[in-house]
Amino acid sequence: MGFKDYCFRKSLWVFHFGGASCNNCDIEILDCLTPRHDLERFGILLVGSIRHADVLLVNGSINTRDKDRLIELYRQAPKPILVVAIGACGCTGGIFAESLTFAGPVDAIIPVDAYIPGCPPKPEAIIAGIVKLAGKK
Amino acid sequence: MSRKTLIPIGPYHPLQEEPELFKLFCDGEIVRDIKWETGYNHRSIEKLSESKTYDQVFFLVERICGICSTSHPFAFANAVEEIAGIEITDRAKYIRSIIGELERLHSHLLWVGLAGHFLGYNTVFMWAWKYREPVLDLFEMITGNRNSYAMFKVGGVRRDIENSKIPVIRKVLSDARKKIDLLAGAVMDDPVIHARTKGVGVLTRQDIIDYAAVGPTARASGVPIDIRKDDPYAAYPLVNWKVITAEGGDVFAKAEVRLLEMYESVSIIEQCLDGLEKVREGDITVKVNEIPEGIGAGRAEAPRGEVFHFVVSDGSNSPARHKIRAPSYVNIATFKKSCIGQTIADATISLAAVDPCYCCTERMAAAYDVSSGKRLLNANDLIALSLKRTEEIRKSGAGHE
């Protein structure tokens, strides 16, 4: 088992970054933690600081003002870190890709490990994405 | 005292259209001034809208705010139908109102949960969000998606609610009513919640008028503004309901208004379902030929207050100008009145009370050094500063209030 696998073997701690989103994805992420889906069973926890996180969830289209903050957060994150782009906006820019302040989808700014498409993705889809990510070698 | 600590809240605050960074200037525990920055979520929707056709704009305005994803299309439809002089069918009116009220139900449940979360009362958070799930399931059954329903179009709605689905909806509603009873009981009679919310974040009638606040924020201060009554649209004039107001203007009054509004919503939906059974199935759209030149203003009552869309048409197939005003735009500004003079712990719930959906506590504590533009301090600086401050307090001989 390599160091990276060792790091991501148990309890993934998640930091959530919402860009210029419509907040549907944000709600669905929170929804994963509430009784119906209850991700905390698996030790998955939303944390308040990127310095404690194993996973960085990014949703929403990234505008020029957010871009620097996202890069800064990625720089501050303890490595190795997994980056997940959530929702149509995070993956491609979605309906806001033509906006004049759009600074690119997430993978144009920082490296991305997994994409969870949907507008918004259902909590089940988010869980499936995280499970796939955990099993990725 | 001239020395003030800056506490940033934000900047990522995505549960609303306008996320921003709140800078609380604090003196000890007391908030002395509040400043805010926004632009983190600027997507130029008004500009984008000018490049889309009227049918496409619905999908765009739906994505202004995920929680109000029916109120914006609602107001836009009202504005465009006003320009074109379209009168929609009764069935479409009922369906629109049902979707609007279901949205209010899920949004208020979401708010109650988040308010509990802000008070550090996570039991309420978990309960409310658990009770919200059946409403979302209902949405999935009716529209095909849990959020962003894509139900509206100019001249009616896209999908019908078949009469065969009505018993299922009724069942969920009667269950929901019991759950709201439970929740209302837990919130309204809890001494801890009383202690945390009564007399906190008070907005007077004059503040509401000065800031032109709308929705539950205004109604909790005894200003009975409700667009559903004042400027009736869709099926609201066809059913019986009342505007909920409260006196006091504090956080508790706002919670009370929202909890009681949920009962009204359930009753409106039930009456709309009665109406739905009386009209012919499938009669959901009228033919729209073109949108003529003209000016239209459309309003709808979102869970947070009045949504206002102003559309200027030049006779082409996309709007020449489309101005959008979401309720939070005016409600957030009242923070300047409700938070100053409070402690930091009370300021967060006062901020949350107007329902900008303040769920991103996770991001509150993160150190966004670049955003404040302040020079970063290292650990030694911080220790030196805290020693200095302790020394000052000791000298002045006074503890905190």
Next chain:
Amino acid sequence: METEEVIENIAKKFISDTVAFDLVKSRRGIITIRHTALTAIAEYLYRSEGYRFIIASALHTRRGFEIYSHFSMDTSGLILSLHVILDKEKPRIESLSNMFSASNWIEREMHELFGIDFLNHPNQEKLISDGNWAEGVYPYRKEFK
């Protein structure tokens, strides 16, 4: 009072400043006024008649910069829009923010998006443009041939 009457009364009261008035629908009215009279009429609506300020919409058209200030009468459901047309080169108008705080943000926003100057605004700071586009760039302006 009927909507028509309301609008006519206001137009009569400020007869020297009114350019045109128009009843769009039973609960919508537009009064085109001289831009110098906006504060006086807005003050009358807000203080004497109890109107609520909703928002202001700016437009860039061939005629110049136009602003619709929307007011709502909540007891009758009337939306009354005060329409002013500003200069093409140097659009400027007196701010309403000293009268009510509700127009504070929208005036700053219009300044950033259209470059309209609001005179005597209490704090005309940046609202949304910081980091998104440079100062002196007004993205909502249009090019007319």
